Amino acid sequence: MISCNICGSGLGEPLYVSPQGISVTSLCEVYHEKTEVFFCSTCSHLQTTEISDLQGYYDTIYKILIDSEEEDQLYSIEGNIKVFRVEHQAKTLLEKIDLIQGARVLDYGCAKAATMKCLSRTRPDLKLYLYDVSSMYVPFWERFIQSSHWSTYTIEQAWFDSFDVVTSFFALEHVASPVEMLSNVLRLLKPGGVFYCIVPNVYTNIADFVVLDHVNHFSDASLLRLFNACGFVETTIDDASHRGAFVVVARKPDGASSGVPEPSANGLNQQCHAIAAYWSDITQRIAAFEADNQGTPSIIYGSGFYGTFLAACLTNLDLVYCFVDRNPFRQGKTLLDKPIVSPEELPDKPFPIYVGLNPSIARQSIEDIRQWQGRPYSYFFP
Numbered sequence: 451m452i453s454c455n456i457c458g459s460g461l462g463e464p465l466y467v468s469p470q471g472i473s474v475t476s477l478c479e480v481y482h483e484k485t486e487v488f489f490c491s492t493c494s495h496l497q498t499t500e501i502s503d504l505q506g507y508y509d510t511i512y513k514i515l516i517d518s519e520e521e522d523q524l525y526s527i528e529g530n531i532k533v534f535r536v537e538h539q540a541k542t543l544l545e546k547i548d549l550i551q552g553a554r555v556l557d558y559g560c561a562k563a564a565t566m567k568c569l570s571r572t573r574p575d576l577k578l579y580l581y582d583v584s585s586m587y588v589p590f591w592e593r594f595i596q597s598s599h600w601s602t603y604t605i606e607q608a609w610f611d612s613f614d615v616v617t618s619f620f621a622l623e624h625v626a627s628p629v630e631m632l633s634n635v636l637r638l639l640k641p642g643g644v645f646y647c648i649v650p651n652v653y654t655n656i657a658d659f660v661v662l663d664h665v666n667h668f669s670d671a672s673l674l675r676l677f678n679a680c681g682f683v684e685t686t687i688d689d690a691s692h693r694g695a696f697v698v699v700a701r702k703p704d705g706a707s708s709g710v711p712e713p714s715a716n717g718l719n720q721q722c723h724a725i726a727a728y729w730s731d732i733t734q735r736i737a738a739f740e741a742d743n744q745g746t747p748s749i750i751y752g753s754g755f756y757g758t759f760l761a762a763c764l765t766n767l768d769l770v771y772c773f774v775d776r777n778p779f780r781q782g783k784t785l786l787d788k789p790i791v792s793p794e795e796l797p798d799k800p801f802p803i804y805v806g807l808n809p810s811i812a813r814q815s816i817e818d819i820r821q822w823q824g825r826p827y828s829y830f831f832p
């Protein structure tokens with residue numbers, strides 16, 4: 451029997467198994483294997499069966515935004531101003547923790563380390579270090595950090611007990627042993643040092659539930675349980691500073707101090723069942739919309755995870771004319787061999803449009819596209 455990554459309890463039957471055995475990864479790749487999600491009734495953790503050969507996957511296959519130096523994900527659009535994820539992450543980090551002059555900062559599981567690069571521009575005084583389980587990002591690191599400040603695959607022994615701050619931006623959800631990762635982070639920090647960690651919040655971004663390579667889907671209760679068990683103190687969990695995510699700040703003890711009491715996991719069981727039902731149901735809703743528009747060329751709005759998931763559910767992808775995305779880094783590229791275009795480029799014809807966005811923002815995002823108002827499009831909302 452599979453056991454919980456956080457508390458070790460047996461997990462029983464999966465709460466969700468992807469229909470048709472199709473799965474989508476966080477990098478928008480379609481995998482022909484099933485996604486299985488389990489709920490731990492002891493600690494409220496949600497857990498996905500890991501991809502076979504997880505190590506090899508991160509070493510050579512997982513290439514996040516590696517196409518260019520600047521490529522980034524869109525975080526929000528405020529009026530006409532596009533805010534990208536990396537700048538939001540750097541800004542939030544500086545707002546939430548007090549980085550002393552010349553602090554030693556390690557980004558653990560850093561990929562391109564784009565947030566650190568952004569930080570190095572506003573805070574050149576910081577001593578930045580990088581660690582990842584792949585060497586394919588070294589060409590990005592070389593541009594702003596000296597080679598003695600990074601390590602791949604194994605952690606430098608000399609780094610233990612030396613960092614003022616360790617950061618982790620969207621890494622903990624990927625690892626098969628979060629306890630091992632947190633134990634490493636604790637050893638790397640100085641006594642009193644701070645761990646700053648962002649993970650997806652499946653309760654506000656429900657797509658996280660079906661991301662194949664997200665092994666862990668945390669709740670505030672399972673996060674606190676994990677951080678307490680690994681020896682961190684003064685743990686705070688913030689679900690407001692980064693949309694769709696939890697920002698966790700915790701400290702390595704520098705003397706006797708006590709952990710934070712865990713919040714009740716009551717009610718999460720029902721919420722998780724509702725999310726599982728949503729994902730089981732949406733494939734049927736997509737099939738019905740596709741049947742209603744049989745033979746008509748269609749559009750998918752959004753070339754991220756939701757858009758890819760919609761595409762993977764269609765029986766006839768040939769009828770998809772293109773993807774539409776407002777992120778300029780996505781425009782001009784292709785997804786599943788279809789072009790990705792800007793909203794302005796879409797002809798004024800009666801297209802069925804599958805909206806591939808977080809359901810909580812989908813309707814508003816479409817209403818915000820001025821050029822599309824009054825057009826004869828028909829929408830599938832997630």
Ligand SMILES: [Zn+2]
Pocket residue numbers: 454455456457458459490491492493494495
């Ligand atoms: Zn558990």
